[in-house]
Amino acid sequence: xxxxxxxxxxxxxxxxxxxxxxxxxxxxxxxxxxxxxxxxxxxxxxxxxxxxxxxxxxxxxxxxxxxxxxxxxxxxxxxxxxxxxxxxxxxxxxxxxxxxxxxxxxxxxxxxxxxxxxxxxxxxxxxxxxxxxxxxxxxxxxxxxxxxxxxxxxxxxxxxxxxxxxxxxxxxxxxxxxxxxxxxxxxxxxxxxxxxxxxxxxxxxxxxxxxxxxxxxxxxxxxxxxxxxxxxxxxxxxxxxxxxxxxxxxxxxxxxxxxxxxxxxxxxxxxxxxx
Amino acid sequence: xxxxxxxxxxxxxxxxxxxxxxxxxxxxxxxxxxxxxxxxxxxxxxxxxxxxxxxxxxxxxxxxxxxxxxxxxxxxxxxxx
Numbered sequence: 001x002x003x004x005x006x007x008x009x010x011x012x013x014x015x016x017x018x019x020x021x022x023x024x025x026x027x028x029x030x031x032x033x034x035x036x037x038x039x040x041x042x043x044x045x046x047x048x049x050x051x052x053x054x055x056x057x058x059x060x061x062x063x064x065x066x067x068x069x070x071x072x073x074x075x076x077x078x079x080x081x082x083x084x085x086x087x088x089x090x091x092x093x094x095x096x097x098x099x100x101x102x103x104x105x106x107x108x109x110x111x112x113x114x115x116x117x118x119x120x121x122x123x124x125x126x127x128x129x130x131x132x133x134x135x136x137x138x139x140x141x142x143x144x145x146x147x148x149x150x151x152x153x154x155x156x157x158x159x160x161x162x163x164x165x166x167x168x169x170x171x172x173x174x175x176x177x178x179x180x181x182x183x184x185x186x187x188x189x190x191x192x193x194x195x196x197x198x199x200x201x202x203x204x205x206x207x208x209x210x211x212x213x214x215x216x217x218x219x220x221x222x223x224x225x226x227x228x229x230x231x232x233x234x235x236x237x238x239x240x241x242x243x244x245x246x247x248x249x250x251x252x253x254x255x256x257x258x259x260x261x262x263x264x265x266x267x268x269x270x271x272x273x274x275x
Numbered sequence: 276x277x278x279x280x281x282x283x284x285x286x287x288x289x290x291x292x293x294x295x296x297x298x299x300x301x302x303x304x305x306x307x308x309x310x311x312x313x314x315x316x317x318x319x320x321x322x323x324x325x326x327x328x329x330x331x332x333x334x335x336x337x338x339x340x341x342x343x344x345x346x347x348x349x350x351x352x353x354x355x356x
Contacts, residue, residue, distance in 0.1 A: 112283045119279035120293060120301060126284035150308055159300060174351065178315035184307050254278075256301075258308040261276065270283065 004032055109135065109271045116267035118143075121256035124270050127211075129249060131272030134208040136253060138224075138268045141201045142193040144260025147228045148236070151189035151204055153220060154254040155244050159184050162245035172233040186242035188222035191257060197234075201266075202226030204238065211250040218244045276301075326350040 004025060005018045025032040036045050048058050056075030063070050063081075071080045110131070115122040127134070142149045154163075163186035166179045180187070191202025204224030211218060222240040244250075255268050276298060277290045293301070329335070335346055 113281040113286070113288070115279045115281050115288065117279060117290075118277075119290065120276050121278040123278055123280040124283055125280060126282045128284060150312065152304075152308065159304070173348075176319045178318060180311040180315065183311055185304055187308070256278075256304075258312070259305045262279075270281075 107274055109273050112270045112272050114267060114269040116265070118262060118264045118266075120261045121254050122262065122268040123252070123254045124268075125252045127251050127253065127270070128272065129212045129251065131212075132210065132275040133273040134211050134250070134253070135271040135273055136206040136208065136255065136268060137204070137271070138189065138191075138206070138255055138266075139201055139203045140191045140257070140266035140268070141196070141263045142191055142257035142260040143263050144193045144257065145195060146193045146259065147195045148190050148202065148226050149193050149260060150187045150258030151191050151202065151224075152185040152187050152256055152258055153206070153242065154185045154256070155218065155246070155250050156248055156252050157254065158244070158246060163242060164245065165240060165242040167241070168239040170237040170239075171235065185256070186220065186244060187258065188220055188240045188242050189224040190226045190236055190238045192226045192228045193257075193260060196226075196228035197230060200227040200229070200234075204240075208250065208253070213247075214249045215247055217247060218250055220244075323352060326352055 004021050005015075007015060007018055007022075021030060021032075024030045025034065038045055050056050050058050053075070058073040059071075060069050060073075061071040062068060069079070069081065071078070073079075112127065113124055115124070122138075124136075136153075138151060140151065161182040161184055163183040164179075164181050165183070165187050166177075167187060168175055168177050169190065170176075188206050189202060189204030191204075192200045202225065204222045206220050206222040206224075208218065208220045210216075220240075220242045222242070223238070224240075225235065225237040228234050228236070253270065256262075276293045278293055278297075279288070280291050281288045330343065330347055330350065330352070335343055338346065
């Protein structure tokens with residue numbers, strides 16, 4: 001690797017060769033690195049400015065191919081490439097320089113909590129009231145001595161007869177529809193249990209819209225199913241709608257098997273969804 | 276018996292032993308759900324019995340086996356009916 005030589009003040013004759021090395025190095029013609037260092041609390045180590053108001057191109061950093069921009073700064077702000085491909089907008093001038101959790105929550109689903117393992121119930125307490133909707137995904141199996149059992153929810157630890165539901169369960173070529181009113185918990189799915197073939201599970205994807213709404217009753221819509229045997233009739237598709245007779249905002253969700261307890265490797269994940 | 280609890284705000288997760296009252300409540304819940312599911316099962320059984328009665332009524336007794344099978348499918352009866 002080429003290296004630069006230090007210029008000596010007053011050196012004669014003028015050391016054009018040394019100076020030329022610096023110029024060639026700055027223009028990229030020599031394979032020499034440059035290092036700028038100061039020790040000053042007030043000054044910037046490097047200041048760049050392009051007074052052109054049209055594009056304001058200030059700096060660009062290329063990938064090894066010398067063509068792909070990894071990072072660039074111009075009048076639009078900062079752009080960077082995450083993949084070595086096209087540089088993408090990071091922030092434009094005038095925007096906040098900090099991406100906050102609130103900003104993420106505005107645009108992306110946020111995993112709030114995940115509970116798993118053997119237990120009588122999965123209980124999500126102190127749910128923040130900052131999201132628009134909630135999504136609860138349950139993957140589970142019960143230890144009750146049966147082929148399967150219901151998956152039920154309870155909101156805000158309300159054990160009163162305030163839950164209503166309508167469901168369709170389909171297995172093989174047959175669908176059955178049923179309803180129940182004024183229940184003490186709300187069915188949102190079916191999960192396999194101890195008499196099902198080993199290691200087969202049930203699942204439910206449960207959407208709880210507008211859970212912070214404090215004037216109207218809440219509801220949950222779930223799609224899911226269970227596999228109790230790898231044979232005809234062993235797969236049940238579940239489609240549930242559940243209503244909760246309360247105007248209270250939901251700050252706690254308890255998921256539990258209709259009978260028995262969740263077995264090991266069961267898991268429930270709660271997400272907050274943006275508007 | 277334990278229940279698994281998350282404080283979503285703080286991120287804390289703990290396993291909590293259920294109190295006797297909670298265990299009793301759980302038993303009540305299971306009984307209530309079982310009763311509701313039995314009621315739904317009975318209602319479904321009655322629906323199937325009603326449809327079966329239709330299938331065996333003079334409305335279709337003169338039909339061919341294939342026609343009766345098609346009628347059963349239309350009624351949503353299990354394949355073995």
